[in-house]
Amino acid sequence: MSMDRAARRKAYNVFVWNLNTTHAIMFGLASRVLTVSELTNRIRSALERSFECVWITGEISNLRIPASGHHYFTLKDASSQIRAVLFRGAAQGIPFALQDGLEVVAYGRVTVYEPRGDYQLVLESLEPKGIGALQLAFEQLKAKLTQEGLFDAARKRPLPCFPQTVGIVTSLSGAAIRDVLTVMHRRWPGIRVVVHPVPVQGDGAAAEIVDAIRTMNALDELDVLIVARGGGSVEDLWCFNKEPVVRAIANSQVPIVSAIGHEIDVTLSDFAADYRAPTPSAAAEVVVPRADEFRRRVSDYRDRMVQAVRLTVQRMREQVWHSQRMLPDPLVWLGHFGQRIDELDLRLRRAIRDEHGMKHRQCREWQTRLYLARPYSQLHRARTVVHDRHHRLREIMVARLAGARSRTDVGLARLQTASPLAMLRRGYSRVETLPDHRLVRKAAEVNVGDLVQAYLGQGHLICAVREAVSDA
Structure with a gap:
């Protein structure tokens, strides 16, 4: 390992794991094992000391704006990308709206988000690349309001x-x-x-x-x-x-x-x-x-109106003059009119006379019809018809009642002849057992000592059977 690489590792406190010798080599640290949090914290400190604030250009992607108002996105170019965050306070100072695909020039500091171990940019300001921030905000709001029809x-x-x-x-x-x-x-x-x-x-x-x-x-x-x-x-x-x-x-x-x-x-x-x-x-x-322009226009309108009225009056005078020339002599016209009135009066008198005669004949005809159809005559004819039908109906009812009475008398005579009471009155009797009142038809139906009741033509007898004799 060259001295330059060793120096850089020492400067950034890099921890290297040697797989061949299976032991840890520490540069600039005490010979002990670090936790993940300690290592991440030292990496963050090293990055923040080395990159205090930087300007960076890239394209926004994966933009996410939660309810907190912070902006989370990725800045990328053709071959690399880095996470970035724009906190709510800084975002409120940006006049335009962030969107995916927007190329920007950003200013911020490099740091490490320790819970995930990701390095990221914490941005303080953004400018659209190639166009001013205010101009971009102008174009964005103009497009939005135009789409709403606010500028129609x-x-x-x-x-x-x-x-x-x-x-x-x-x-x-x-x-x-x-x-x-x-x-x-x-x-x-x-x-x-x-x-x-x-x-x-x-x-x-x-x-x-x-x-x-x-x-x-x-x-x-x-x-x-x-x-x-x-x-x-x-x-x-x-x-x-x-x-x-x-x-x-x-x-x-x-x-x-x-x-x-x-x-x-x-x-x-x-x-x-x-x-x-x-x-x-x-x-x-x-x-x-302008007041003077207004007065001039009013004066022009007045002159034009006066001229129009004059032309109208002149035109109407000419029309009256031509109409007078076209009119005939009033006396001749009145004469023709009087003759026409006389003719119409004569025709009207004749029409009234003819109409009166026709109406008179119609009245006489209707009078005759009314006389024939007067209610008294109709009532007299109706009364005669009702009287005849009432007489016939009475005769029919009397005949039918007499026949019904005769048939009733014959039936009653037949019923009386066939009645059991009539037979009893002729000396016969009707015998029933006591106490169940069974009809006795044969002597064998009772026993000696039984009580029987005999119905006669008038009254009845209660007897005790002393002997029951059956005919051979």
């Missing part, structure tokens, strides 16, 4: 032609407010202006701009709202590229004109606004019409 032209509303009250959201200390008010006063001295002062750069500017837009929307008197700021760097204008501000402008119920920076400065608020003015002064010119 169909959402843009027209600006009022003659606003009565104009709202302005800007800083009171900048040149923008002075330029806007100067132009407005020059173009329309009597216009009413409501100003909501806000900071237009810095950390808290976005939240205050959003609150100002909402406050101005709560005022029913506003016709249009200008969100303005003077020129500046990308960082100075960045609050107008933040998502809450862009959404507040897009959701405003009052039409908004954005006037942020100079003509070359473009922000996402410009895309969300109903109209984008290149400068604050231009916004004032777009929103407020």
